[in-house]
Amino acid sequence: MMLSDRRPILLANARIVDPSRNIDMPGDLLIAEGMVRDAKRGIGAAGVPEGTDVIDCRGKLVGPGLIDMRAFIGEPGAASRETFASASQAAAAGGVTTIICQPDTSPAIDDPATVDFVLRRARDTAIVHVHPMAAITKGLEGKEMTEIGLLKAAGAVAFTDGDKSVTNAQVMRRALTYAGDFDALIVHHTEDPNLIGDGVMNEGEFAARLGLLGIPRAAETIMLERDIRLVALSGGRYHAASITCAESLDVVRRAKQEGLHVTAAASINHVTLNENDIGAYRTFLKVSPPLRAESDRKGLIEAVAEGLVDVIMSDHNPQDVETKRLPFAEASPGAIGLETMLSAALRLVHNGEITLMALLRAMSTRPAELLGLPGGTLRPGAPADVIVIDPDLPWVLEPAELKSKCKNTPFDEARLTGRVVRTIVGGRTVYEYV
Amino acid sequence: MNIAPKSSFVLSRRHLLGIEGLSRADIVGLLDLAEEFVELNRQVEKKRASLRGRTQINLFFEVSTRTQSSFELAGKRLGADVMNMSTSSSSMRKGETLIDTAITLNAMHPDILVVRHHASGAVALLASKLDGCSVINAGDGAHEHPTQALLDALTIRRNKGRIEGLTVAICGDILHSRVARSNIILLNQMGARVRVVAPSTLLPPGAERFGVEVARDMREGLSGVDIVMMLRLQRERMNGSYIPSVSEYFNYWGLDEKKLSYAKADALVMHPGPMNRGVEIDSIVADGAQSLIREQVEMGVAVRMAVLEALSRNLPNA
Numbered sequence: 001m002m003l004s005d006r007r008p009i010l011l012a013n014a015r016i017v018d019p020s021r022n023i024d025m026p027g028d029l030l031i032a033e034g035m036v037r038d039a040k041r042g043i044g045a046a047g048v049p050e051g052t053d054v055i056d057c058r059g060k061l062v063g064p065g066l067i068d069m070r071a072f073i074g075e076p077g078a079a080s081r082e083t084f085a086s087a088s089q090a091a092a093a094g095g096v097t098t099i100i101c102q103p104d105t106s107p108a109i110d111d112p113a114t115v116d117f118v119l120r121r122a123r124d125t126a127i128v129h130v131h132p133m134a135a136i137t138k139g140l141e142g143k144e145m146t147e148i149g150l151l152k153a154a155g156a157v158a159f160t161d162g163d164k165s166v167t168n169a170q171v172m173r174r175a176l177t178y179a180g181d182f183d184a185l186i187v188h189h190t191e192d193p194n195l196i197g198d199g200v201m202n203e204g205e206f207a208a209r210l211g212l213l214g215i216p217r218a219a220e221t222i223m224l225e226r227d228i229r230l231v232a233l234s235g236g237r238y239h240a241a242s243i244t245c246a247e248s249l250d251v252v253r254r255a256k257q258e259g260l261h262v263t264a265a266a267s268i269n270h271v272t273l274n275e276n277d278i279g280a281y282r283t284f285l286k287v288s289p290p291l292r293a294e295s296d297r298k299g300l301i302e303a304v305a306e307g308l309v310d311v312i313m314s315d316h317n318p319q320d321v322e323t324k325r326l327p328f329a330e331a332s333p334g335a336i337g338l339e340t341m342l343s344a345a346l347r348l349v350h351n352g353e354i355t356l357m358a359l360l361r362a363m364s365t366r367p368a369e370l371l372g373l374p375g376g377t378l379r380p381g382a383p384a385d386v387i388v389i390d391p392d393l394p395w396v397l398e399p400a401e402l403k404s405k406c407k408n409t410p411f412d413e414a415r416l417t418g419r420v421v422r423t424i425v426g427g428r429t430v431y432e433y434v
Numbered sequence: 435m436n437i438a439p440k441s442s443f444v445l446s447r448r449h450l451l452g453i454e455g456l457s458r459a460d461i462v463g464l465l466d467l468a469e470e471f472v473e474l475n476r477q478v479e480k481k482r483a484s485l486r487g488r489t490q491i492n493l494f495f496e497v498s499t500r501t502q503s504s505f506e507l508a509g510k511r512l513g514a515d516v517m518n519m520s521t522s523s524s525s526m527r528k529g530e531t532l533i534d535t536a537i538t539l540n541a542m543h544p545d546i547l548v549v550r551h552h553a554s555g556a557v558a559l560l561a562s563k564l565d566g567c568s569v570i571n572a573g574d575g576a577h578e579h580p581t582q583a584l585l586d587a588l589t590i591r592r593n594k595g596r597i598e599g600l601t602v603a604i605c606g607d608i609l610h611s612r613v614a615r616s617n618i619i620l621l622n623q624m625g626a627r628v629r630v631v632a633p634s635t636l637l638p639p640g641a642e643r644f645g646v647e648v649a650r651d652m653r654e655g656l657s658g659v660d661i662v663m664m665l666r667l668q669r670e671r672m673n674g675s676y677i678p679s680v681s682e683y684f685n686y687w688g689l690d691e692k693k694l695s696y697a698k699a700d701a702l703v704m705h706p707g708p709m710n711r712g713v714e715i716d717s718i719v720a721d722g723a724q725s726l727i728r729e730q731v732e733m734g735v736a737v738r739m740a741v742l743e744a745l746s747r748n749l750p751n752a
Contacts, residue, residue, distance in 0.1 A: 144673060147679050149678075149682050150681070178677070181634050233639075
């Protein structure tokens with residue numbers, strides 16, 4: 001569904017924010033032939049090519065499109081939860097121009113043929129870019145490493161076992177070592193499954209009051225610490241997929257100080273919500289890893305602001321009504337986020353917790369750098385994956401209007417300020433808020 | 435036709451437990467002696483009497499066809515009485531310790547013992563408990579396989595006229611390979627430049643400190659080399675433990691014509707055998723004009739005769 005052809009576009013009179021070059025200035029941005037041509041003051045005044053679509057962006061921001069490093073799409077195997085088509089509609093409406101889909105599908109994305117299927121299917125049905133991560137281990141079983149070289153050559157941008165941890169340290173060590181030969185990024189969910197046990201939310205007073213079994217922060221830090229030791233042994237590139245607590249920040253900080261190739265992400269849920277938001281057993285706030293305390297949330301967003309945590313991702317995980325309308329302990333974890341991550345994060349900007357520059361860096365520039373993708377920048381010559389944000393537009397999130405097939409958003413009925421009003425992918429406008 | 439060899443080289447040690455510790459003169463002496471046996475082995479009358487009356491026991495704790503038969507043939511051609519003991523027939527199966535085996539063997543008064551064992555250091559341990567006989571290491575774990583390195587050196591020298599100054603790439607499972615270790619030591623001792631090429635999971639940590647260049651990529655690793663030495667990949671290491679799969683291994687590290695083209699135009703290909711065709715080496719290359727693989731087997735017998743002869747000159751009453 002293309003809203004416009006590939007005529008040149010001039011985004012005029014905008015505030016241009018490009019974290020890749022630390023640029024935050026008023027100006028115009030010219031797009032032609034699918035690329036950013038220029039971004040500076042007075043392009044419009046100097047005259048633009050004939051037929052250019054001139055869009056007045058007064059009072060609005062123009063930035064690089066978001067690259068969401070962690071989204072579950074139901075293809076192959078769970079198209080009732082989400083398809084590339086529906087996910088990409090949600091993404092476009094949320095300013096996400098590149099989705100990095102996860103390999104914990106059915107079958108898992110663990111061989112080059114499945115990578116090929118995903119890429120072809122996304123090319124035919126999605127309106128934003130889609131790149132898959134492939135599995136670290138065959139069948140996500142944590143036993144035997146996948147064909148990392150051939151998978152990368154087929155188009156896998158990183159390797160992860162989705163929301164499963166590779167518990168066998170020897171398997172993890174060899175995967176990190178082997179991946180290093182191909183400069184492949186290992187992305188790991190850091191939670192010790194034995195310490196999770198039957199836990200369903202953050203371990204602590206609140207869980208105790210609700211009568212729910214808790215998951216200690218140590219389930220995360222132990223696995224993360226182990227991984228860092230293995231990275232030191234193997235020298236591979238490692239990315240902690242979703243960290244949630246203040247203790248993990250110390251681990252990441254130390255690893256970075258030691259010069260290891262370690263990066264980390266936090267989900268939009270963990271930087272905007274805390275365990276108290278679960279309230280009266282709201283299952284849409286059951287996520288994995290679990291929401292932590294407010295002090296953890298604050299620590300995480302501060303860490304994003306200073307660049308210690310590199311990435312904010314949506315952790316988009318569509319769940320049917322049947323898997324959510326259940327007692328809290330029995331409900332599946334997961335929340336959708338492609339469409340809402342930017343608006344939710346703009347709250348933090350309005351509260352003064354993070355600058356827009358730092359936010360876009362964590363949602364666009366850093367993911368592009370870690371994954372070796374060409375986006376995440378407004379540099380002339382870069383692909384024209386560009387978003388226009390109205391930072392002050394008030395709106396109410398109506399779940400029924402969400403484009404995802406599933407509506408399990410923790411922000412239902414939330415009053416939000418600011419959103420994407422135009423999303424451009426490869427020079428074409430794929431979404432416009434009207 | 436029992437003329438003495440021209441070379442009167444004596445290996446001034448009782449055992450050959452590894453290449454480690456051999457001088458350049460030792461290596462050259464053995465190779466020169468082996469050259470004479472190459473000639474002998476190509477004649478109708480191949481038999482000599484230098485080991486007549488001697489008993490050679492081949493004690494193989496790990497199955498081997500080519501090394502064991504090569505040693506057997508070498509001993510027989512030199513006139514020794516050769517006995518083969520393998521694990522399936524030995525009391526090691528019944529739980530006898532290595533030291534008890536040594537005591538038993540001592541009672542049989544062998545003159546030369548050829549030993550292969552799956553544990554690194556086991557051959558040296560056995561040698562330290564034996565009186566009066568010479569021990570030849572036919573491969574101990576991932577430690578050393580000295581006669582393989584010597585036969586490889588002989589093959590290289592006969593085809594290139596020298597070893598010094600050549601660049602040799604050893605490719606594949608370096609981590610578990612005794613062939614690689616012995617070859618690295620020998621080639622360094624002889625003044626060759628050695629490069630190892632393997633995925634990082636099959637490289638021993640600290641390989642850079644072995645006096646070799648390390649490459650993870652065949653294009654980089656084979657560029658400008660004179661000799662490409664491929665190693666066997668054990669089946670149990672193929673699927674997901676050290677490498678993901680046979681197809682990925684062959685794609686990135688298997689020697690095919692394309693990868694061989696990165697080496698010098700006159701580069702020669704070697705493999706200690708037995709080969710996994712389509713895993714570490716393509717049949718077209720293994721059987722091609724640049725392959726020395728069959729010649730290596732021939733050199734094996736000659737080198738082992740040279741080692742037996744040179745050590746026997748040291749034996750008591752010799």
